[in-house]
Amino acid sequence: MDFPSSLRPTLFRTGPLGLSNVPDMSFMCSWRDTLTLPESLPKNSENGAPHLSTGLLWEPETPGPLPLLPPGPDPWDPGVTAQDLLFRGGFPFRRKPQAVLDVTEQLSRFLWDHGDIAFAPLGKLMLENFKLEGARSRSKKKTVVSVKRLLQDLGGHQPWGCPWAFLSFRQRRFSILGGPVLGKSVASLLGELLYEELATRWEQLLLDDAFTGGALAWVPGRTAQVGQLVYPAGGALDKLCFQEVSLTPGGDPQALGDPGHIQLQGPVRQVVTRTVQGESLLAVRSDYHCALWKVSKQGRPAPLQVLQVGKGATGISLSPHLPGELAVCSRSGAVCLWTPQDGLQQVYKDPETLVFCDPSPWRWADFTAHPRVLTVGDRTGVKMIDAQGPPGCGLLLFRGGAEASCQKGERVLLTQYLGECSPESLHPTLHLICTQFSLYLVDERLPLVPMLKWNHDLPSAPLWAQLLPPPRPGCPQPLLLGGQGGHLQLLHLTGEGASAPRLAGPPQSLPSSSDSLSAFPLLEPKSQWRLQERLKAPTIGLAATIPSSASEPVLSLFQLSVAGDVFYQRLHLQADPGPNSCASTASWTPQATACCSRWLKALLKVPPAPPVWAAPTFSHRRLLGRMEQREVEPKGPEALRAAMAEGRLLRQRDLGSLPSAEPPPTPEPGPEDELSTRLEAAWEGQLATWWERQQGRSSGPGRQPKRRKRRTQLSSTFSSLSGRLDLSDATSPPHSPDRASPEARPRPPVTPPSQESTQELWARDVPSERQQTLRDYMARLPLQGDTPQGVSLPLSQTSSIRATPSRPQTLPDGTAELPPRRKTLRGATVSSSQTSSIRATPSRQQAPVLSGSQPHRKKPRMGF
């Protein structure tokens, strides 16, 4: 192989990362790179100036990508955003940005929404100090407090609206005494954990490296015009789909028929395909499993093997040299070579990072020009490891440090071997290394010194890259770089034979899916917002192909979003790279807008995702229980209660005839209305008259009783609706102590709303003493019932996998190989057991969210 005869001069500095936060602008300047090196200058400069491919441009056909497939049937929700995590408080503006996690709000929400969990254990401990029933404590012990009064004081408040509106002395004393105990235990126990969780969420929001490498792949078919897209679908991204797509030279890509699919038992994170020696292979990485399929000439996948990775897999790559060989890396820091025939061979293991200490467990491995040498990468650098050499040996290929003039805080996000293309293109020894700021091309024959550095300046993490073959012989090779936010950049690389790799022409940015918004019809705000969110959904995969047979090279680019949408765009290589050529602006064709409208129609049919969090409402359940005691009940309130208990809409026919023909009472102007009339009067300059009138009115003796009566009437009719409990008014219904006690007794704290409502229903048919026993019994459950479903179910899920091993191997990394679960492709139906496993798999949006985002549950006033 040729080595570049003369390399670009660089100063070689060793040392840590640069201390500067400011990006180095020098790698933003592409024109110096496009110029050829001086010694090759005489060859090119026949007409004085060297030939520069300034007109090199891939022109998009439409202003933005278009949907290829109809949206999936599962609802999608953008999930946690920065607004949910960060302080919205007043921070003085600084030059440098600052993010502060809002632990306080989350904690306070937790205390309000789940006071039972927060305070119940302590309440139980302090039980002997409280007297729950009866009148004032006559006991001699001063340490026993009667709860009844406290509850009475608390009774009139809407807790969420204005919790500190009024405090009785009793409450005040209680808060002062109990506050430190109650507050401290919760804050100290929970605060740290919550902070940790929030920090993890925030880091994930900033960089979600699970999809590094991309979950979309293009498997070329028998002809250049047909191929298959392989991608995950479904709400949990656990259905691996194979969609045949035809690429006609003149028209848009067409999806042929329905996709075949394989149901997997975990979310798909990475899909890799490669054709080695005529054999197409497909490797899939999930969180804890990796699987390998062989794709036949007809495009049918045949499972080869499944691998279980105990600590979690972070990367998988297929060898470009030997069919069926893979490199798998695990969070534990181990890198293994994997072949279906010979199993696993651990090549490298080091839980520490390569260059300096970084907490990220992310590891990556790829191949090199030597089939037995692998690259092993982490956030700090990339090392070359000889699989046949003694363990622990290796040569650093890239070092996050002064060698590559990295800046402060720079970390490796992706490494990729670029040597798979045809021999007449770039050197097959090049590796692409992407950080959040720059991309580097490193030749494995000259480690540590990048051959090329380009400041990509992408506004999101570049986690996908693809080097494409030259569109025409002699043309530079396009290198696609994709960011998590859907941003795409296309670079033109040349440098074959004796010349060093360099940029040929300025890089260009390609439209991202949020640019497609203009192709959709304008909608009402809520749907528009939904569409916008959907188009903004983070990208999780990228695939591109240039069908070689076309006369004019066309680049077809597919993009998969986390919502499961596959969008495509077509780019033409600008035919005439004349000096006056300039980027022309593409416009929407009627077909494109029609396609978008169809897609949108299907999207709007998909029910929106249930809100991850709803504002808590005042508990009405207790009131319902109280009202059950009434003997004579008109049909209306009963229906109303039933509707409320079931959480459904109350309709006219449920009510039948209204209890009274009287028109509903006019709303009594409350104190706030007084205020507004007063303000109104003041505005009009008639405050004095208002005051006089007001005085006259309040002193009027006949006024008060009437008003009071009306209010009683109102509260009895609407108390269940307004959620107002006026204890002084509610003396009328005689109730047993059994009935009254549930307010103060612990309630089964964690039951999803559906269960909760049924619980009230069963309660109706159970004798009251039995109810009490049941309640007491359930009160003992609270903390066991709290295990989120997502935790216990994956266990059963893995056990269901473990139940089928035919040839389990214990591997150096504590992993075991298992045969894959075969599923019929092409319209395979999912059995019920599978569907349950789908639900069990925590998807992104279903992943255990913070306490505040769980469905609201009833909370008792106090935790004991």
Next chain:
Amino acid sequence: MSDFSEELIRSKTEDDKEESCVFSGTGMSFPWLQKHIGTVETGGKKEKDFAQTTSACLGFIQEALLKHQWQQAADYMHSYFQILEDSDSHKRQAAPEIIWKLGSEILFYHPKSSVETFNTFADRMKNIGVMNYLKISLQHALYLLHHGMLEDANRNLSFHCTYIPHLLYPFIYEDDYAYNTASQNMFDHSWKTSVNLRALIQTPGVWDPFVKSYVEMLEFYGDQDGAREVLTNYAYDEKFPSNPNAHIYLYNFLKREKAPREKLISVLKILYQIVPSHKLMLEFHRLLRKSEKEDHHKLGLEVLFGVLDFAGCTKNITAWKYLAKYLRQTLMGNHLAWVQEEWKTRKNWWPSFHFSSFWAKSDWKEDKALACEKALVAGILLGKGCRYFRFISKQDDQVLRKKIKQIKKSVKKHSVVNPGL
């Protein structure tokens, strides 16, 4: 609760004076952090309008550049000059560099731009600060050189020649091209610069063009010892990156000098350690083959195997030819152990890497001569039963019939594989 939040704020504000971009101990910085924070409403002092406008303008310029909309970029650039008036001195000082980088980029690609426009822009920009003057002059010269205006470039540079090496040092990394071209021109003019150049190439780095030119110059003046010293230092100084070119230059120099074979072998031995796939390895093999020492003969075999390990060399017919010939020679010389030693680490992957039936078919289709050489090697290493050998030996080709017969004979005679075992 409020205590808690206050504590949080306090600790944050105290610790994060410098590294506010960094979060939660990972030390990683995120360029898109500001975007996320921007979505959260914050009270307090907002960024100044002017700063907002200029940063938006910069964003537009970069976007236009990435979309190759040169005219639009130029229009925005016109407005961006306002930043030179920024009251924030930090931003004002950083501005000229940004303006130069982006401005030169626009003018380089803009269809209506000419050398004159570029000259005017460069001359204007040079007058903002001394440091900028030097950098811009160098890049300007580079631009002129590439537009074939050597005279202008020289005039532009000759003024600085005397003090360039002193001032340039911190900028070398950035302006290596300019320096590179500049130095090439300077050779013609001043011998004095060579002293500075010598100092430069002793600094750790990759200085291929400089070293090449400097050695050429030394050779021109008849200073062979000096040239050798420069090249030896460049190749063997441990502070330098392991640059294959350093060894290649030294080897080529020694070859020109007609150095003894022993010496050449020792240079290539090191290159073999660094780049076993280099095309000089075949030359190395020839040298080793001709050597009298037995361990050189052994190394010769190792080198050939080493070359063929690499994906880029699988179709190198010379290497296969050498290997086929040398394998026979080695086996005839009763050195079966050498072959077995090399084969030991390769036997589990060479068959599928080189000798699969896929390659047999495709090699036969593309290059019959290559297929024959490979078949011979496959036969020797894997025996008659090997797929590659079987496929090739079954082919009925008029021209190659005789050759295939020979191969069969050699395989029968030399095959490493003992069918009895």
